[in-house]
Amino acid sequence: MSDTTVLVSQSRLSSPPAKMIHSLFLVNSSGDIFLEKHWKSVVSRSVCDYFFEAQERASEPENVPPVIPTPHHYLISVLRHRIYFVAVIQSEVPPLFVIEFLHRVVDTFQDYFGVCTEAAIKDNVVVVYELLEEMLDNGFPLATESNILKELIKPPTILRTVVNTITGSTNVGEQLPTGQLSVVPWRRTGVKYTNNEAYFDVVEEIDAIIDKSGSTITAEIQGVIDACVKLTGMPDLTLSFMNPRLLDDVSFHPCVRFKRWEAERILSFIPPDGNFRLLSYHVSCQNLVAIPVYVKHNITFREGSSQGRFELTLGPKQTMGKGLEAVLISSQLPRGVLNTNLNPSQGTYTFDPVTKLLSWDVGKINPQKLPSLKGSMSLQAGASKPDENPTINIQFKIQQSALSGLKVNRLDMYGEKYKPFKGIKYMTKAGKFQVRT
């Protein structure tokens, strides 16, 4: 036993540092490693100590630097769903390569288990391991398309678990995957549906910073088209827009034929099976963006007094006749605020005295009766007046409308005989929408 270890360590000394991802550790928010996977030789989990150090130094979980150099390794981590995915790297590699891959891993887990939590990963540890094994070979990404992975390893469902326990069958695909070999690696072969449907969701998010006086400092629209395509065979779709020139900067799913877009501004593609993001686009801030909501605020702290006023009124603006829904206000109040005593005209509000986070679930805005939140804040006695008023973050949704005015013209299908059911939905949401007060 000891002989072999010596031998191994010798050979490793002389070998060049291998590139790409060496190992992966999953760390939960309390700093426990709950899963490890090595694609090359085993790296001791003590390497994570450097990560834990950085974690301790960081005031917030998000502040842990994504790239941490250690004497012999480099740790590149992403934080998703309160789990750190820490990749161990031995030598030079584009950091985005690793980060992008780790996010792809999280997306895959989410796709498989519905949620990507510590519990879900622990419950499905074997599937997780099988997935990780297929996704990387020797640290280099091999199969990252969810459609291919699903051919290799079937996602666990309640029904399948029951069936598996009774019949002893497995959730590893019986037939060998062919998708990897085809010219359209993103699509499974032999897809069959009785109802052939193709749904497209145009979702736009508006990012904005509104200053104290209500004028827009910056605003831009980021949009995506998410698709859910359940079509038999090998359909070839084309999607055209009424106003494709609106799209300032686009990025595509690999299935989209780029040349066709360049020449004709038409999206032509053989879709993956199931859910996927067809396109994401950007409508630049140079264009004027209509801000659909306004906020009237009056937040004051008086010097020397232990009371502060808090008044907030919301109203719709430039919404093209569509209603604002699911409005949610959140704000990080200054540290000096002890408690609040506020009165919402509708919805519910909460204030957490520890984190100083105020959140107000407004719901739907009725233009006749504008929602407001008024009341007082009690401040720490003797504490000085905070420098800055809190920033207000707003979330909302507008159904049936894309703020940029983007409209899908038509969807055609070639290559298959049947007539699919087609549906397009539009929605606008607030992205990072902040009001400075």
Place this chain on the structure above:
Amino acid sequence: MLNMSTNNLSYNDQGGSDSAVEVGQETTPTTNAGAGFGLFSTNFKKNDDLKEMLESNKDSLKLEAMKRIIALIAKGKNASELFPAVVKNVASKNIELKKLVYVYLVRYAEEQQDLALLSISTFQRALKDPNQLIRASALRVLSSIRVPIIVPIMMLAIKEAASDMSPYVRKTSAHAIQKLYSLDPDQKEHLIEVIEKLLKDKSTLVAGSVVMAFEEVCPDRIDLIHKNYRKLCNLLVDVEEWGQVVIISMLTRYARTQFTSPWKEDGLFDENSERAFYESDEEKTENEKEAKSYMMDPDHRLLLRNTKPLLQSRNTAVVMSVAQLYWHLAPKHEISIVTKSLVRLLRSHREVQYIVLQNIATMSIQRKGMFEPYMKSFYVRSTDATHIKSLKLEILTNLANEANISTILREFQTYVKSQDKQFAAGTIQAIGRCATNISEVTDTCLQGLVLLLSNRDETVVAESVVVIKKLLQTQPTQHSDIIKHMAKLFDNITVPMARASILWLIGEYCERVPKIAPDVLRKMAKTFTSEEDIVKLQTVNLAAKLYLTNSKQTKLLTQYILNLGKYDQNYDIRDRTRFIRQLIVPNEKSGALSKYARRILLAPKPAPVLESAYKDRDRYQLGTLSHTINTKASGYLELSDWPAVAPDQSVRNVEVIEPVKEWTPSLGKSKLSKSSDDKFYSDSGEEEEKEKCSGSSSSDDSSSSSSSEESGSEAESDEEKSSSQSSEESNKSSSQSENSSSESDSEQKKKNATKKPPQKKTVKPTAKDSDSDENGNVAKEASSSSAEESSSGSESGSDADSDSGTEHKKKTKSKAKPKMEVKSKKVVSLLDLDDFTPTPVTQPKSYVLSPSLLGDLEGLSLANVSSTMQVSGPAFVPEKSHDLLHRMTGKGLSAQYQFPRQPCLYQPTMVSVQISLTNTSDHPLEQIHIGDRSPTGLNIYCFNTIECLQPEASVTVSLGIDFNDSTQAANFQLCTKEDQFSVSIQPAVGELFLPITMTEQDFRKEQGKLLGMNESSATITMAAENTTSQPISRQVATVANLGVVPSGQDNLHRFAGKTASSGAVVLVTVELKESSTALITINTEKSVMGPMLLRDLKQALSQA
């Protein structure tokens, strides 16, 4: 194993080197095999049962056990004890079980080398499996087992897999190369051979992996890339995203060693001219570039052009790698095209933002213009993480200039008030940098910073003091007020760095504040012992300086402080005190030095330069790990400087592709001069036809020329049979048979064609060449050869084909438009050929058979015994076009149609029709498309809607119509945005055929089958001129799209074709008799079409 149950109690969380196997409480939720134990006590659940389960006969139990073992491994527990039990299952039939065993094996083989060898034979067997996926997975596991003894086996397996038929297996072998190399670096030389071989691979699947292996094993062997450079550039778009990243970064390094710098001579980047560029569109920059003497290597341009579309990738790593490629390789004015995409990435996950912002920070130092229009995208949000905030601040500072400083400062004002004090402090530094960089705002900034001195937060105040100190140093004369103000605030400031800064300032400028300085020193003397070290040092400094300038007031104070310092705990302070005392206090020992004390202590000091932390980051290649951590990561490959003189460009020339382009211009011209122009042009509708013609003109007799119409596989098989005819011939066919196992037919032909021509000239093959059409011929040949390149380059089947097809169509259209007015319609149809070159489906005849090759083949076909019939190109394309829509009825839209006699692109059963649409009105016509059609079942492949047709413009589109072998007119509606016009296309019967080539023998055989009621004949009196073979062929070809069949008799002329829709054979015989009479016989099973064709032929031959 047996003492396991006792070990259970000393449960070790770290696992690791612990040899015992722990199970503890961890059981996967699916565990039910251990349930029997669980009834009694969970503590008894142990690994004994795992071993038992693995050795049982039931797959389900084994699987259960493996799942539990995998769960152990996932937690980092040691499960190596079970190795013997697990390895036995390596050959299991159950796929999931097998996979889990593989996972286990790869994890523990290194520790259990002897036992691991037991599994090797299983993999060796699987390497020979007929299923490519099994071969691949066997190689994958075999190469992942890190057991040095099996290195020779691995080497053998890799070599074998590298020449596997399946690209997937070849890809796996590329992965295995890296694994073997890290296991045994001594194999390097052999592995490089394999890499060299795999680099030549044309599959997109392999490209990324092999370049990865190249980067790992032999990144310095740049010479291996030369020959594959162009191929890699062309494949890049179709490679999977991870491979793209690797290839792009490799090509970046390659380009830096092989091309000369596209940047201006002076090297320094000129901000002003840059901004001018920024506004201008691409056209202008192109012109600008040409104006300079620098000429970019076409290969350099190829790389830039082919990577640009990848900026649209959804994969952030790909976008970043293209951005860095442009940064390091593109001419300065072209770099800004990456801006938009980089800014887009800022919407992505936080970690992505972090890396992208770092790179933007480095870029924005050198080139503000690139990101200035997107300044607002870098505004900080209160929800950003701290490191994101500071990066954004950095970029905003870099972007600041005279024009935008007021906007930026207003934004900074908000940040200073932020609750995140660390960030506020960062903002103050940023303000300081803006103040030094832009002299217009220095005073404003300074005033603002002074106001901050009364801030309640001490970090903010401290930072302000430090920054003010630096600012004052740059222009101390005017600012004694500020120094006084700061001295007054001194008591309230507790941060040591700030206090030290104020002390230094007062000391440095003590002559400007003569009243205050001694007072500050007095206060410091009081608190000296309780100050921080850094403050103490500055106090000593201040004391020394005051002693020199104002010794009357401060002598005692200074001595007191120096005494305190002498006994300080910190040796730095003691040292400093001793040094100062010797320097300033004159005594007998001090000698010469004290004379210079004033000049030493009060020397004018240069102002500090406030500069970005990212200033020198660009010494690392952007997007790399080294750039991110700002130190050289292990394995970082330095980006070399541009060579002063470009290395030999011809090393990248690849014979396989080149000759295609080479022979065409030269040969085409020479042939053209030889052959009669008249003939050449009359047949110009079809490329291969022209080839035939040129072939025939070079050969001696016309009968052999017609035999050159032999096409496709037929010709090849012939060739092999009669290979003894010439030595050249035999060489070729042997090379062919070598390839034939792996390559598709069409590809072979291309190779043949391209290898064949003996005259090779070093004409540089570039895409630009193909665009320049000196005459129609050259342009066409070149573009068709580039089409071959693309189709042979990517094996991506129908997808790639249709893509390149559309691409070509566009190219053709754009070319056709300007030509239309000038030249005759022939030119158009000639160019339209491009549409067909990449579709091998309907036309198996190779287009790339070079004339010389055809000439070689001519002799062979005489010995031909093949009975297959091939569709050939049309012998003649009628120029006659028919009115589809008159401009009067069409309200300005006029349309004409003609039959190009091409096999239809869309469906083989369709007849292709070409429609030229012209707008004769004075307003643009929009949305021209095809509407309702009748009969309703009529199958028409419509052209894509024409969005807009400008006045006086015309456009040619092609339709495919399935006439169903009848001459019934196809009626449909031609619609514009406003109107609809009913039009109809009435085909002559002759247009419903496709010409085929066959031998005389076959012709007779077929004719024998089609006698009786399938035969119709008539005797006519021939027109005088129609008595020789050529005019007859011409006349027949005019009437019907038929191919000429070689005939042994002078008085017999035979023509053959098949109907487009049903593929029925149509045979025409013209037998010349005495006194200019002729017997026309038509044999076809289409009893309606026969007589119709006969009527048309009668008319044509007798009339003319």
